[in-house]
Amino acid sequence: MWDQLLTFLQALLDQTGAAKFWWGNAVMILVGGTMIYLALAKKYEPFLLIGIGFACIVSNVPGSDLILPGGLFHYAYQGVALLIIPPLIFLGVGAMTDFGPMIANPKLVILGAGAHLGIFVALIGAKAIGFSIAESGAIGIIGGADGPMAIFVTMKLAPHLLPQISVAAYSYMALMPLIQPPVMKLLTSKKEREMTMPPMRKVSRLEKIIFPIVLAVIVNMFFPGVAPLITMLMLGNLLKEVLMVDRLARTAGGGLMNVITITLTLAIGSTMAADSFVTLKTLEIVLLGLIAFVFGTGSGVLTAKIMNLFMKNKINPLLGSAGIASVPIAARVSHVVANRANPENFLIYHAMGPNLAGVFGTAISGGIMLALLGVQ
Amino acid sequence: MIPDTVEGAILLSVIDFFLSFIIIGGIGVVLSLFPYLNRLGEVSDHDLKAGH
Numbered sequence: 001m002w003d004q005l006l007t008f009l010q011a012l013l014d015q016t017g018a019a020k021f022w023w024g025n026a027v028m029i030l031v032g033g034t035m036i037y038l039a040l041a042k043k044y045e046p047f048l049l050i051g052i053g054f055a056c057i058v059s060n061v062p063g064s065d066l067i068l069p070g071g072l073f074h075y076a077y078q079g080v081a082l083l084i085i086p087p088l089i090f091l092g093v094g095a096m097t098d099f100g101p102m103i104a105n106p107k108l109v110i111l112g113a114g115a116h117l118g119i120f121v122a123l124i125g126a127k128a129i130g131f132s133i134a135e136s137g138a139i140g141i142i143g144g145a146d147g148p149m150a151i152f153v154t155m156k157l158a159p160h161l162l163p164q165i166s167v168a169a170y171s172y173m174a175l176m177p178l179i180q181p182p183v184m185k186l187l188t189s190k191k192e193r194e195m196t197m198p199p200m201r202k203v204s205r206l207e208k209i210i211f212p213i214v215l216a217v218i219v220n221m222f223f224p225g226v227a228p229l230i231t232m233l234m235l236g237n238l239l240k241e242v243l244m245v246d247r248l249a250r251t252a253g254g255g256l257m258n259v260i261t262i263t264l265t266l267a268i269g270s271t272m273a274a275d276s277f278v279t280l281k282t283l284e285i286v287l288l289g290l291i292a293f294v295f296g297t298g299s300g301v302l303t304a305k306i307m308n309l310f311m312k313n314k315i316n317p318l319l320g321s322a323g324i325a326s327v328p329i330a331a332r333v334s335h336v337v338a339n340r341a342n343p344e345n346f347l348i349y350h351a352m353g354p355n356l357a358g359v360f361g362t363a364i365s366g367g368i369m370l371a372l373l374g375v376q
Numbered sequence: 377m378i379p380d381t382v383e384g385a386i387l388l389s390v391i392d393f394f395l396s397f398i399i400i401g402g403i404g405v406v407l408s409l410f411p412y413l414n415r416l417g418e419v420s421d422h423d424l425k426a427g428h
Contacts, residue, residue, distance in 0.1 A: 127382050210413055364399050372378050372392065
């Protein structure tokens with residue numbers, strides 16, 4: 001009878017998640033907890049890290065069907081896998097964004113290309129250590145610091161790497177206030193960081209209405225591969241700028257964006273199950289992503305310094321690192337670093353110009369990559 | 377189109393990086409023409425907000 005009881009208890013235990021728990025789950029629960037800590041204690045992108053961190057923790061408690069086909073998180077992930085969520089995020093982003101700083105100073109848009117060297121350093125590095133060229137392209141796009149674009153390109157080039165790439169992209173975006181400043185300070189002098197910028201011209205309502213229409217036509221014509229994202233970005237912006245459909249703009253940038261953000265963070269966190277995540281490949285991708293961000297920051301600053309060699313009215317080189325697409329985080333970092341060097345320096349509005357241009361820079365880089373690799 | 381080699385990765389990167397400069401630069405040129413749009417007339421925020 002005693003043996004029977006023990007057998008019964010063993011069978012009961014085998015039904016629980018505890019029987020399948022391994023050290024990898026513990027590591028990932030710690031990773032998820034760290035994300036939540038960074039969000040709460042350091043205020044690093046709480047809108048992203050709280051959801052991702054919590055879903056990561058829950059996905060590493062074995063036994064439930066949350067992440068299995070038919071489970072709750074599985075359906076959230078389908079929104080990502082079927083490329084529904086990224087365009088909807090861009091709809092919300094467009095509805096919340098004022099492209100005035102980009103329109104007001106067209107010279108600064110070149111920084112939106114200059115800050116993307118990191119994409120290609122990571123791409124070449126990934127190929128050198130054994131990834132395929134398609135996988136390397138997907139890994140490289142982490143350096144564009146654009147979450148929806150990273151997801152979009154990865155699903156086209158290397159969908160099996162989506163968990164690692166999306167986690168790396170969103171995590172590094174949230175950690176930009178840690179990653180960027182040391183690189184920015186290394187490449188600039190205090191005098192350069194103190195440089196103030198003159199006030200920008202006022203952009204008219206007509207310009208702001210025409211902008212999304214013109215950009216959608218130009219980018220979609222040359223890079224149809226990224227049309228879903230650019231179309232929704234520009235539609236959201238048009239809804240905002242025409243002023244007469246305020247209800248739609250508020251929904252796109254408000255309630256809808258919140259729903260999509262919750263779904264996206266659950267989807268990303270749910271991919272962080274230890275079985276597929278605790279691998280050497282993940283570590284390689286995470287390291288390559290960091291390299292991409294560092295080189296992107298550096299190349300942006302250096303592009304600004306090169307521009308200053310040819311410009312009569314110099315620009316603060318810290319604007320260069322804002323060319324990384326992470327809106328508005330990179331612009332905010334440029335502003336903070338400049339403000340710390342000179343409390344009279346308020347760069348945020350100027351930094352938004354290259355920051356917004358970086359969104360198009362990433363889309364263009366991604367579009368060219370898809371075209372050269374023969375992917376529609 | 378691009379070979380799956382390190383050389384192919386370098387080629388892809390060089391083409392992509394410089395082509396993106398050209399395209400973004402072109403967008404910058406288009407944006408520099410935007411002030412001329414204001415010659416077409418002014419759009420009033422008040423009129424737009426009045427809606428339909």
